[in-house]
Amino acid sequence: MTPLDPPAPASPSDPNPLIEHLTGALGRAESPADLLIAATRCAAQVLGAAVHNSSLFFIDAKAPITCGFLLNRHTVGADRLYRPYRLEIELGERIKNASSPFLSTSLALPLLVDVQASLEPDRAHNFLLVPVRDAKGPTGLWIIPLKTSLAIDQAAAAALMKLGEEMAGALRRVYRQTRDRHRMAQLEDLHEHLMPLMVATDRGLLINRLLQVLSRHFAFSRVFLSLVNQESQSLRCEMHSGFETLFIPATIPLSQSENLFVGLLNQGRVALFESELGNVPPELSAFGEDPDAERIVVIPLRIDRKPLGFIYADQRRHDGHPLFPSVIDVMAQLASAALENLDLRRRAEERAETDPLTGLHNRYFMDKVLNLEIPRIRRYNHPLSVLMIDLLDFKRTNDTYGHQFGDYVLRETAQLIQANVRRPDIVIRYGGDEFVVLMVNTTYEQATLVRRRIEEAFIERNRLQSDESRMINISIGLKSADADCVSQLFHQADMAMYEEKARQKRRKLIEALVEGSLERIEAADRVVGSLWNMLQRKAPYYPDHARRVTHLALRIARLISLGAGEREILALAAMLHDVGKVSIPTPILQKDTPLTHGERLAMRHHPQLGEEFFEGIEHLEPIRPLIRTHHERYDGRLDGDYPAYPDGLVGQIIPLGGRIIRLAESIDGIIFGRSYRAGLGEDRARAIIEVEAGRSFDPDLARSLLAQSNWTAGLGDPAAILALLNAPDPAGDCQPLA
Numbered sequence: 001m002t003p004l005d006p007p008a009p010a011s012p013s014d015p016n017p018l019i020e021h022l023t024g025a026l027g028r029a030e031s032p033a034d035l036l037i038a039a040t041r042c043a044a045q046v047l048g049a050a051v052h053n054s055s056l057f058f059i060d061a062k063a064p065i066t067c068g069f070l071l072n073r074h075t076v077g078a079d080r081l082y083r084p085y086r087l088e089i090e091l092g093e094r095i096k097n098a099s100s101p102f103l104s105t106s107l108a109l110p111l112l113v114d115v116q117a118s119l120e121p122d123r124a125h126n127f128l129l130v131p132v133r134d135a136k137g138p139t140g141l142w143i144i145p146l147k148t149s150l151a152i153d154q155a156a157a158a159a160l161m162k163l164g165e166e167m168a169g170a171l172r173r174v175y176r177q178t179r180d181r182h183r184m185a186q187l188e189d190l191h192e193h194l195m196p197l198m199v200a201t202d203r204g205l206l207i208n209r210l211l212q213v214l215s216r217h218f219a220f221s222r223v224f225l226s227l228v229n230q231e232s233q234s235l236r237c238e239m240h241s242g243f244e245t246l247f248i249p250a251t252i253p254l255s256q257s258e259n260l261f262v263g264l265l266n267q268g269r270v271a272l273f274e275s276e277l278g279n280v281p282p283e284l285s286a287f288g289e290d291p292d293a294e295r296i297v298v299i300p301l302r303i304d305r306k307p308l309g310f311i312y313a314d315q316r317r318h319d320g321h322p323l324f325p326s327v328i329d330v331m332a333q334l335a336s337a338a339l340e341n342l343d344l345r346r347r348a349e350e351r352a353e354t355d356p357l358t359g360l361h362n363r364y365f366m367d368k369v370l371n372l373e374i375p376r377i378r379r380y381n382h383p384l385s386v387l388m389i390d391l392l393d394f395k396r397t398n399d400t401y402g403h404q405f406g407d408y409v410l411r412e413t414a415q416l417i418q419a420n421v422r423r424p425d426i427v428i429r430y431g432g433d434e435f436v437v438l439m440v441n442t443t444y445e446q447a448t449l450v451r452r453r454i455e456e457a458f459i460e461r462n463r464l465q466s467d468e469s470r471m472i473n474i475s476i477g478l479k480s481a482d483a484d485c486v487s488q489l490f491h492q493a494d495m496a497m498y499e500e501k502a503r504q505k506r507r508k509l510i511e512a513l514v515e516g517s518l519e520r521i522e523a524a525d526r527v528v529g530s531l532w533n534m535l536q537r538k539a540p541y542y543p544d545h546a547r548r549v550t551h552l553a554l555r556i557a558r559l560i561s562l563g564a565g566e567r568e569i570l571a572l573a574a575m576l577h578d579v580g581k582v583s584i585p586t587p588i589l590q591k592d593t594p595l596t597h598g599e600r601l602a603m604r605h606h607p608q609l610g611e612e613f614f615e616g617i618e619h620l621e622p623i624r625p626l627i628r629t630h631h632e633r634y635d636g637r638l639d640g641d642y643p644a645y646p647d648g649l650v651g652q653i654i655p656l657g658g659r660i661i662r663l664a665e666s667i668d669g670i671i672f673g674r675s676y677r678a679g680l681g682e683d684r685a686r687a688i689i690e691v692e693a694g695r696s697f698d699p700d701l702a703r704s705l706l707a708q709s710n711w712t713a714g715l716g717d718p719a720a721i722l723a724l725l726n727a728p729d730p731a732g733d734c735q736p737l738a
Contacts, residue, residue, distance in 0.1 A: 227309035580610030629658030
């Protein structure tokens with residue numbers, strides 16, 4: 001090993017044009033391969049010799065030298081080879097030898113090394129080591145193999161040292177840019193695969209899909225998912241893959257705070273362990289920790305400080321699959337949100353389909369069953385029988401003995417009916433004091449037997465009562481229909497009444513939402529009440545924002561002469577236009593700085609999610625297309641700032657209601673701002689709307705509103721909103737909202 005003579009001091013008045021040119025080439029490198037190609041060509045020009053290849057190693061905080069970039073002679077000026085996270089160079093194990101001069105990253109001068117080894121005859125036997133360092137410290141080591149011995153003078157040494165200094169900064173920049181590209185690619189891929197899980201309805205499929213994403217996306221060899229069981233207050237294994245033998249208890253009580261997994265779950269902290277660092281906790285050996293695993297990650301799943309479970313995963317190799325803590329955090333947030341959304345959806349559906357007083361199914365569930373059964377009845381020519389059960393003099397019972405006793409009578413009636421029907425029969429509280437028993441594939445004669453059994457059960461119950469006031473008297477009507485007229489049994493006879501009932505329910509819901517009473521909202525619609533409660537907890541600013549958007553939307557509706565029924569649908573859609581944001585992580589909704597690209601991608605799913613939340617709820621069906629399309633652009637542009645989503649509809653194809661809400665929400669956002677941006681005021685809003693008419697917004701709607709003055713006067717006032725709703729219908733026909 002021969003250190004070169006110290007380079008002579010460079011003369012500031014005599015700059016080296018070659019060095020300046022080569023420095024520029026290094027500055028333009030966009031990848032490690034580009035950097036090494038430029039450096040190799042620089043070395044050839046500085047040394048005046050045939051330099052075909054070189055290698056570059058950089059220092060990592062975790063180990064002396066952990067990554068190498070190899071450029072062989074066949075790739076110079078042609079293909080570029082970039083292999084992160086592996087040490088593959090011609091000297092192989094010699095690089096890993098702690099006594100090797102190749103690890104001397106503190107070199108202050110170029111070092112010429114003569115390697116006498118049994119290498120192939122056409123391989124270099126001499127290597128020139130150039131320190132890659134600058135004022136910030138050592139960054140790596142540049143290795144230049146030489147075919148022949150060279151006499152390197154002071155000028156060449158100074159040039160090589162200058163190149164090493166320039167490479168230090170370039171290497172930091174390229175390495176940072178490369179990792180940023182990897183991280184952004186992982187975030188986009190993660191959102192693409194996990195965002196569909198936000199609307200999953202099957203728990204098993206969701207968990208299975210989540211494990212597939214972890215195995216394929218991060219190349220985890222083994223994955224284990226444990227979720228919290230609220231009843232037993234313990235962690236229970238839900239699913240695992242890749243384990244030959246699983247050494248873990250069936251349950252881990254949450255009270256065991258000293259347990260590694262319980263502790264990490266309580267802290268909400270992602271833990272990354274690497275075998276080469278020796279930081280793998282001894283507790284993992286009891287978990288069946290793979291001795292060949294290079295990396296182990298424990299990911300807690302939490303939502304609003306509520307523990308949901310944890311994911312254990314390990315990698316036996318990590319070629320091309322770096323683990324970025326920020327990506328793992330996003331993955332944990334998305335997985336937690338998907339699991340919580342599934343649970344919330346299940347509970348919301350149960351509440352929507354169940355009568356809270358009696359525990360029976362409700363009218364909504366009955367309609368859902370009929371929609372499924374009627375096509376089957378027609379296809380197979382099966383009969384359908386229905387028992388209509390009504391309590392006699394129930395109003396008088398309520399008035400005389402109070403509602404508490406009336407509730408007792410309703411619960412007792414429900415229990416008796418349920419106890420005396422067959423297993424396939426469906427008992428429903430139809431409303432008030434009315435009950436229905438649906439009996440699919442049941443003839444009139446078979447249904448008569450069930451009717452008789454119910455009547456006898458009430459007769460026997462009343463016989464045992466000493467007080468006549470505690471007796472329950474019922475009347476039962478039996479109706480049967482065959483395949484030819486089954487639809488007349490409910491749908492045709494009740495169509496007009498049901499439509500009116502749906503309209504009244506929407507109206508009641510609108511008034512409750514405008515007033516802001518959560519109790520009234522839940523009374524009007526339990527699904528909407530649950531979603532509204534979650535949304536205002538995640539985004540406390542939303543109720544005021546929704547009222548202002550609704551008020552602006554109704555002002556636009558008045559300008560274009562929408563009828564009362566259409567105004568009610570528009571108002572309800574405007575109040576609930578952002579309900580899909582309950583699936584967006586709270587930190588994104590409350591962020592006070594501009595959203596990142598990945599966060600914007602996550603936000604763009606909320607119109608579709610909002611529409612899907614109300615799927616199957618008949619009285620909310622008219623607002624679904626308005627919610628879905630309220631972020632479509634009139635010109636259909638899909639790129640640039642503020643693109644159209646989710647469907648890229650154009651012009652009049654976008655429902656009128658969606659175009660109105662788009663304009664109203666944009667005006668509110670411009671005037672009053674967002675959580676991450678201050679408001680710009682009405683004058684600025686008018687200027688933007690005028691420019692964007694025909695682009696972002698329907699030009700006719702924009703012009704109609706621009707002709708009005710003082711947009712913000714009384715904006716969001718509940719009384720003013722209801723006044724616009726109650727205004728009389730305009731003369732003439734109105735165009736539909738959807």
